[in-house]
Amino acid sequence: MKTTNTGSATYEGLGKSGKGLVSTGSGALSAQPYGFQTRFEDEPGTNPEELIAAAHASCFTMALSFKLAEEGFENGTVTTSAEVTLEKDGDGFTVTKSALATKGKVAGLAQDRFEELAADAKANCPISKLLDAEITLKTAFEG
Known part of the structure; x- marks a missing residue:
């Protein structure tokens, strides 16, 4: 797909x-x-960093939800916040970090398994991958 x-x-x-x-x-x-x-x-x-934070939090949360469903869980709640840090870098700025904080409520799931699934979701959510992805650019200009 x-x-x-x-x-x-x-x-x-x-x-x-x-x-x-x-x-x-x-x-x-x-x-x-x-x-x-x-x-x-x-x-x-x-601002761009706020939009990245929302995208990262929502992508990760959905990825973790799917991991939980794959484990056979049908009901639960996952809530995530992301804090994206923008720092001065020479003459410009760099996004240096996206810190995810997640809470889960899933009956019958052990905390250590939740943490394992969360780590897998963090590594494999598309926005986490994007932060290290190849970026292409097309430009057009009228002077």
């Missing part, structure tokens, strides 16, 4: 004074504001 999903962003103005809008192809996010002020100050809106 193969799926392709889309997202888009526009940034009007340049640098710190610019303002952007980000959307998802599904419409779940539509023209949500982002920019320097939403990333480094307290202006309402989102």
Whole structure:
């Protein structure tokens, strides 16, 4: 199975004074504001690291849910938060870490098995893999 999903962003103005809008192809996010002020100050809106954190938390949680289902469990709850760290790196910035914190409630499952399945889900969720994946880029420019 193969799926392709889309997202888009526009940034009007340049640098710190610019303002952007980000959307998802599904419409779940539509023209949500982002920019320097939403990333480094307290202006309402989102930022790339927050979106990565949400993507990583949701992907990992779904992967763990499927691992639990493969073990024969039918009911339960898994809740995960992700904290993505952005640090100054020379003249720019680098995402240095994504820290996942998960809680599970599955009747009849031993804690050590939950931890094993969580470690497997962390290693194999597509967003975890993406953080080390090959990235390709196509560009177009009008001057």
